Amino acid sequence: MNNGRFAIALHLLTLLDQAKGELLSSEYLAGSININPVLVRKELSSLRKHGFVQSKEGKNGGSTLAVSAKEITLAAVYNSVKQLSLLGHQKNTPNPKCPVGKDINKHLNNLYNDTEKILIDQLNKKTLADFSQQFE
Amino acid sequence: MNNGRFAIALHLLTLLDQAKGELLSSEYLAGSININPVLVRKELSSLRKHGFVQSKEGKNGGSTLAVSAKEITLAAVYNSVKQLSLLGHQKNTPNPKCPVGKDINKHLNNLYNDTEKILIDQLNKKTLADFSQQFE
DNA sequence: CATTCTGTAATTATTTTTATTACAGTACAA
DNA sequence: TTGTACTGTAATAAAAATAATTACAGAATG
Numbered sequence: 001m002n003n004g005r006f007a008i009a010l011h012l013l014t015l016l017d018q019a020k021g022e023l024l025s026s027e028y029l030a031g032s033i034n035i036n037p038v039l040v041r042k043e044l045s046s047l048r049k050h051g052f053v054q055s056k057e058g059k060n061g062g063s064t065l066a067v068s069a070k071e072i073t074l075a076a077v078y079n080s081v082k083q084l085s086l087l088g089h090q091k092n093t094p095n096p097k098c099p100v101g102k103d104i105n106k107h108l109n110n111l112y113n114d115t116e117k118i119l120i121d122q123l124n125k126k127t128l129a130d131f132s133q134q135f136e
Numbered sequence: 137m138n139n140g141r142f143a144i145a146l147h148l149l150t151l152l153d154q155a156k157g158e159l160l161s162s163e164y165l166a167g168s169i170n171i172n173p174v175l176v177r178k179e180l181s182s183l184r185k186h187g188f189v190q191s192k193e194g195k196n197g198g199s200t201l202a203v204s205a206k207e208i209t210l211a212a213v214y215n216s217v218k219q220l221s222l223l224g225h226q227k228n229t230p231n232p233k234c235p236v237g238k239d240i241n242k243h244l245n246n247l248y249n250d251t252e253k254i255l256i257d258q259l260n261k262k263t264l265a266d267f268s269q270q271f272e
Numbered sequence: 273c274a275t276t277c278t279g280t281a282a283t284t285a286t287t288t289t290t291a292t293t294a295c296a297g298t299a300c301a302a
Numbered sequence: 303t304t305g306t307a308c309t310g311t312a313a314t315a316a317a318a319a320t321a322a323t324t325a326c327a328g329a330a331t332g
Binding site (some may be wrong): 010015031032033034040046095101103111115119126132135 | 240
């Protein structure tokens with residue numbers, strides 16, 4: 001992976017799970033993670049699109065899990081936040097005149113994909129419920 | 137992982153392997169990767185400290201592999217460039233007054249470590265020789 | 273002893289990430 | 303029916319991380 005979004009997403013989902021259906025505001029969530037509420041709302045927006053979370057607008061609004069924590073695998077969370085490949089990223093623009101440079105991105109990508117597959121298999125074994133349980 | 141250093145390191149090592157003992161200059165290496173020679177020299181410095189590479193100073197100097205490509209696992213390369221944990225990083229300073237915030241870093245770290253172990257197992261199965269062979 | 277390299281520090285530029293500001297829209301509740 | 307407390311989102315600014323550049327001392331060669 002590449003970014004702190006995974007940590008934020010998992011933190012959010014854990015808080016929501018612990019709240020057992022009670023609506024939590026982005027202000028409150030941001031306070032626990034200690035980041036800006038707008039970032040929280042952005043991440044919630046992504047989690048919503050992935051079906052993990054539902055939110056209610058307006059006064060007394062907030063967010064809650066949309067599905068049971070048992071149904072959310074950590075692989076699904078990983079997947080929701082990832083945008084780049086695992087071990088690095090292709091801002092690489094190697095020299096196409098070099099036999100190695102010419103093909104390296106292809107081979108790096110194969111390697112990244114293979115490796116990521118293994119990582120996802122691993123994350124598929126754990127659910128949000130497993131993770132959240134640790135806080136009880 | 138987190139950075140493009142893995143790609144740079146592997147690219148360098150592949151070039152050195154393909155050169156079959158001939159000394160390559162940082163200028164030449166940088167040309168293939170299409171990055172700054174100083175970055176190359178820094179990465180070579182790290183690879184040297186890890187025993188993968190040796191360099192010769194002065195005129196007609198350059199770098200070459202210090203050990204056979206078969207003895208360099210991709211896990212060892214990964215290890216040489218990693219500085220942060222796999223899935224994110226602890227610039228997190230969650231709210232210690234929140235029961236989740238209080239312990240999340242510990243649990244995230246456990247998760248990262250477990251996951252990274254799997255990733256390293258996977259990378260241990262492949263050597264630089266395997267990777268480099270693809271360019272022939 | 274001039275030349276061509278490495279090694280490294282220091283500085284600057286670029287890119288990425290995060291925080292902040294701003295404000296429209298929604299829902300509740302007095 | 304209107305003030306209040308939320309969400310949603312865009313735009314901007316600040317901060318942090320990465321990479322490039324400049325500079326130069328030191329090593330080996332011829």
